[in-house]
Amino acid sequence: MDTETAPRRLQRLPSWLLGQANVEARRVVSEVLAQEDLHRSGYALMATLEEFDPLSQTELADRSGHDRSDVVRLVDELEKAALVKRDRDPEDRRRNVVTITPAGRRRLVALDAALVGAQDQLTARLTPSERKQLVTLLAKLVGI
Amino acid sequence: MDTETAPRRLQRLPSWLLGQANVEARRVVSEVLAQEDLHRSGYALMATLEEFDPLSQTELADRSGHDRSDVVRLVDELEKAALVKRDRDPEDRRRNVVTITPAGRRRLVALDAALVGAQDQLTARLTPSERKQLVTLLAKLVGI
DNA sequence: CTCCAATCGTTGGTAGCACCCACGATAACG
DNA sequence: CGTTATCGTGGGTGCTACCAACGATTGGAG
Numbered sequence: 001m002d003t004e005t006a007p008r009r010l011q012r013l014p015s016w017l018l019g020q021a022n023v024e025a026r027r028v029v030s031e032v033l034a035q036e037d038l039h040r041s042g043y044a045l046m047a048t049l050e051e052f053d054p055l056s057q058t059e060l061a062d063r064s065g066h067d068r069s070d071v072v073r074l075v076d077e078l079e080k081a082a083l084v085k086r087d088r089d090p091e092d093r094r095r096n097v098v099t100i101t102p103a104g105r106r107r108l109v110a111l112d113a114a115l116v117g118a119q120d121q122l123t124a125r126l127t128p129s130e131r132k133q134l135v136t137l138l139a140k141l142v143g144i
Numbered sequence: 145m146d147t148e149t150a151p152r153r154l155q156r157l158p159s160w161l162l163g164q165a166n167v168e169a170r171r172v173v174s175e176v177l178a179q180e181d182l183h184r185s186g187y188a189l190m191a192t193l194e195e196f197d198p199l200s201q202t203e204l205a206d207r208s209g210h211d212r213s214d215v216v217r218l219v220d221e222l223e224k225a226a227l228v229k230r231d232r233d234p235e236d237r238r239r240n241v242v243t244i245t246p247a248g249r250r251r252l253v254a255l256d257a258a259l260v261g262a263q264d265q266l267t268a269r270l271t272p273s274e275r276k277q278l279v280t281l282l283a284k285l286v287g288i
Numbered sequence: 289c290t291c292c293a294a295t296c297g298t299t300g301g302t303a304g305c306a307c308c309c310a311c312g313a314t315a316a317c318g
Numbered sequence: 319c320g321t322t323a324t325c326g327t328g329g330g331t332g333c334t335a336c337c338a339a340c341g342a343t344t345g346g347a348g
Contacts, residue, residue, distance in 0.1 A: 003286050005207055009191040009256070014263050014275065015169035016188075017282035022166040023306095024286060025159035041334085044160075047153040057297065063149055065164075067336060072298055094296040094343045112153070119158050125284050131158065134285070137278045138161035140269050142147050142168060185305085201326065211307060216327055238314045238325040 025122050032118040036111055041066060041074055042083075043115070046108050049084060049100040056095040083107055169266055176262040180255055185210060186227075187259070189218055190252050193228060193244040200239040227251055 003011075003020050010016040029040055041064075048064040049055065055063065061071040075098060078084040083104035089095040100108075123131045147155075147164050154160040173184055185208075192208040193199065199207065205215040219242060222228040227248035233239035244252070267275045 002206065003209075003288055006209065007191045007195040007207065009195065010188060011283070011288060012279070013259065014279055014282070015173045015259075015266055017279060017286065018162065018166045018169045020286045021282050022162045025162045029159045039333095044154060047151045051151040051153065058295080062146065063151065065147075065150065067334095068296080069298070069300090069337085070335075092296085092344070096297070115157065115159075122159055123285060125287060126281065130281055130284070133277060134281045135156070135158055135161060137270065137274055137281070138158070138165050139155070140274070141267060141278070142161065142164045143269060144147055144155060183304090202324080211305095212325080213308085213327070213329090214306075236315070236325085240326070 028118045028122050029115065032114045033111065036107075036114055038111065041070070042078060043108075043111055045071070045074055045078060046083060046100060046104055046111070049098060050105060050108055054097045054099045056089070057098060058095075060098055078104070172262045172266050173259065176258045177255065180251075180258055182255065185214075185218055186222060187252075187255055189215070189222060190227060190244060190248055190255070193242060194249060194252055198241045198243045200233070201242060202239075204242055222248070 006016075026040070033040060033043060044064045044066070045060060048060060052059075052063055057071050057075065058068055060066075060075075061068045064071070066074070075084060075086055075096075079086050082101055085099045085101055087097050087099075089097045123134070126134065150160075170184070177184060177187060188208045188210070189204065192204060196203075196207055201215050201219065202212055204210075204219075205212045208215070210218070219228060219230055219240075223230050226245055229243050229245050231241050231243075233241045267278070270278065
């Protein structure tokens with residue numbers, strides 16, 4: 001849409017501006033990740049595993065901010081692509097132990113590089129110092 | 145989700161932070177508007193009409209950032225609630241002329257007040273000056 | 289040791305939202 | 319005229335975020 005022709009009432013709302021910015025963010029990131037043949041949630045899961053490996057699916061869901069049931073299907077895909085591994089936990093046979101594979105780690109490096117480009121594109125209109133400010137403000141807003 | 149326990153890879157991404165902030169924004173705003181018995185898109189349409197009245201449905205769609213076909217159903221609801229009026233344009237009988245009703249304007253005032261509260265809630269962790277900065281940065285990011 | 293409650297993965301379904309396409313009615317224009 | 323474009327409308331799709339319920343399994347109370 002033409003954000004410039006939007007009503008002022010909306011343009012002044014932080015919530016609306018966040019929405020608009022988020023639309024851009026999703027668009028740019030999805031586009032870049034699609035070239036690497038992955039969805040945004042796939043990246044989120046792999047990033048989570050890279051740092052907190054090994055995790056049960058429920059833990060993975062909580063850390064990555066997804067629903068338990070959605071993680072099932074996401075891990076299905078990632079496992080099919082050999083980017084993650086899923087095994088029954090021998091110590092608690094209700095759980096699945098999910099880990100990232102070496103191939104997954106290698107893939108993550110490529111994705112990181114692609115994502116840097118996406119971030120630059122997203123914040124193209126901001127100066128480097130403004131980008132830092134934005135990150136700081138957003139982090140504070142969401143309570144990090 | 146617990147944004148604090150998210151992987152650092154994500155926490156550093158402006159796009160991810162925007163996403164998290166947007167989740168909060170949607171949640172807070174939807175909640176507040178629900179008490180006034182309206183969706184977010186309903187408010188967007190009414191805000192657009194208040195400023196640019198009268199508009200055809202296509203113009204309304206462009207200004208408010210929605211699809212033409214979705215505006216049809218949204219205006220249906222708003223018209224049923226007597227918040228907007230829809231008439232065939234006598235000068236171009238393909239068009240519908242959509243205007244906000246006096247009742248709509250009154251309702252908008254109440255909604256505005258409710259939304260101020262929502263914004264405060266959303267940006268509760270920021271100082272007044274930080275809130276201004278955030279709005280400025282986001283506006284610049286989306287090209288306003 | 290037994291039974292009950294809780295947890296885990298999984299399946300299925302729902303709701304909202306942003307899209308897209310095709311149609312009939314109408315208008316603009318050659 | 320007849321052709322092309324625009325408008326509202328109905329229908330449908332895909333994505334994402336949810337929620338409910340189930341069988342398998344575990345842990346804890348008695």
